[in-house]
Amino acid sequence: MRKPRIVVLGAGYGGLMTVTRLQKQISGEAEIILINKNDYHYETTWLHEASAGTMHHDKVRYDIKSVINRSKVHFMETTVEDIKTDENKVITTDGEVEYDYLVIALGAEPETFGIKGLKEYAFSITSIRSARHIREHLDYQFATYSQEQEKKDERLTIVVGGAGFTGIEFLGELGNRIPELCHEYDIDPSKVRIVCVEAAPMILPGFDPELVKYARAKLEKKGVEFRIGTPIKEATEDGIFIAINEEEVEEIKASTVVWAAGVRGSNLIEKAGFENMRARVKVEKDLRAPGHDNVFIVGDCSLMINEEINRPYPPTAQIAMQQGEVCARNIAALVKGKHDLETFVPDLKGTVCSLGEDDAIGLVFGKKLMGSSAAFMKKVIDNRALYMIGGASLVFKKGKFKFF
């Protein structure tokens, strides 16, 4: 009799947590296959640092093989092209893979809301490759400005679209990085312009107003201009057009535009035909896709409603990892012939938004934090994610210890 096969797609927070828990709970009853397009996992929540150039991208990633038990998990480095749920198989660039149980943990993609030119001209903070592309793009603009005869001031203008979590964290890193770049390329810091454009009427919507005020003041002190309640109408080769009011637009010339205003699930969710909202599937309480007994969806491709406020939970690493734990237990139960699956309930411990290496704001266990105590807590959270997946040895290798 063939052993049942569990296939996990994606080695982000959700997928890797599922696999590292499954490999402890399954011993020989099932085959486990992990499929990921890179041979490394990266800390999505640290990519803003690699993008700004304040942390090397190799600090942000680690080998998948260093955290999986290779006697129990078969790792395939390949790209998923399609999911055929009616045939219980996954199509990859290297061929088809059949499954008995499937975990979709394919993560998020940038959501550009149909704004013209963003896909072509804006960078996004979504992967190791895109992060180092932004870092090198910034360096190259500064090096070119320093060298060119006729100085184009827009080379030193950086537009960040979105004042949500990612946008604000990236701005915090930029605030620290710009003085270094100016020093590196002999450039007068007053020539540099950082503009954050946000369509919503506030920065960090949903965050405590006192903390938001602190964050805004700190970022403005680092040179960030905020254009709040201002939608981007179009991105071009030369910068962006923003709406001043219903009739007028204004051009901001900028050689660097980073779009950080929203994410959607993986396009493979849509391609596979799941009912979805922006490529996210509203999963059952046990994390299965509606109508599919053997397909689990965790992380940014899943959608869960927070009934207290009747809005979706945000796509966070915290929730993806908690889902991974429950998903692993539920699959292990099914493999062992049980049918009583566990209900997933998010346990929100808090949120910390970094404002650079040395500063942050946060709400942790209901307590407001700002400044160095929040920055400390952010590093604790980052180290905890490493610990949950790779244990103490991974924390030693990749952890953040520059606490003071």
Next chain:
Amino acid sequence: MRKPRIVVLGAGYGGLMTVTRLQKQISGEAEIILINKNDYHYETTWLHEASAGTMHHDKVRYDIKSVINRSKVHFMETTVEDIKTDENKVITTDGEVEYDYLVIALGAEPETFGIKGLKEYAFSITSIRSARHIREHLDYQFATYSQEQEKKDERLTIVVGGAGFTGIEFLGELGNRIPELCHEYDIDPSKVRIVCVEAAPMILPGFDPELVKYARAKLEKKGVEFRIGTPIKEATEDGIFIAINEEEVEEIKASTVVWAAGVRGSNLIEKAGFENMRARVKVEKDLRAPGHDNVFIVGDCSLMINEEINRPYPPTAQIAMQQGEVCARNIAALVKGKHDLETFVPDLKGTVCSLGEDDAIGLVFGKKLMGSSAAFMKKVIDNRALYMIGGASLVFKKGKFKFF
């Protein structure tokens, strides 16, 4: 009575050597002004390292103020725009400066021999700014290649125009840098192509054939393709066209073209109306410009014929520094009322051509060197240049000590 004023233009090897010697020989008899467009001196002969990214550009430069005696020398950070020898004055971006004695040490500029597109599309290894522009351009091509969906292989093709001293030294550094870049951006090294195009029928013309053979074999082992006896016809946005024979051309697609095939003197030499060959003035034996009793020209703007072979001496740091010493003594003599000036005779101690940090070829005091002994001697020469201008303390700060 007004003191005579000595104005030195340029703080390269020739100008800075002149000033540091003058400040020892003149004590109150004359005013000394040094004009340079940057507040730093850079080691032109090390720029190939900063360009390839094997050495940080800050290691290649030092503050001018750290080597001049500020009680004797007034330093002006400004750009020379014109020299009016009939009025004994220099026009700078910040106003006019009158002189009684002038030293022109304005260095070299790239010579493109009228080849179409080179000025617009090729980089040149001529300054701190241009060096870090090349370094960042290379990094950016690799980062972009790694990130882009449709890979453009020409991003990883680097054309070096010229197999003279600068071209070969840059190729040696590239050979060491490319594996690092491939590692940094997760790129298969076999995708990278380095092509050296040289119109002359050999590399390093004038060098000992045995040493040239060694250099070529070492560079080929590092992945360099040589296209010798092959002129570049045109540079474009996409790469270069080379002449295969009198009728045929071949395109080499390359995102990076570095022109390292020749230099000329400063355009200010031509603008000022001196008789010149490629902006170099054939100076008198005492280093004065013909017909000008109070204008000395040293370094790459001067031209001297090596009568043994009836060809000009190459524009080297070694000769520029030796000229600076004689120039300082001759000006000091004039200031003190003497009219019997010293004749400049180059004292060629040898030449070492680097093939990367760990390898080189050279002829030193008539002895052939290759490999680590030549690489050692290269570092000794580099340190000696620092010592001559800034003494032991500059060698400690900026010297090259990784000998083994």
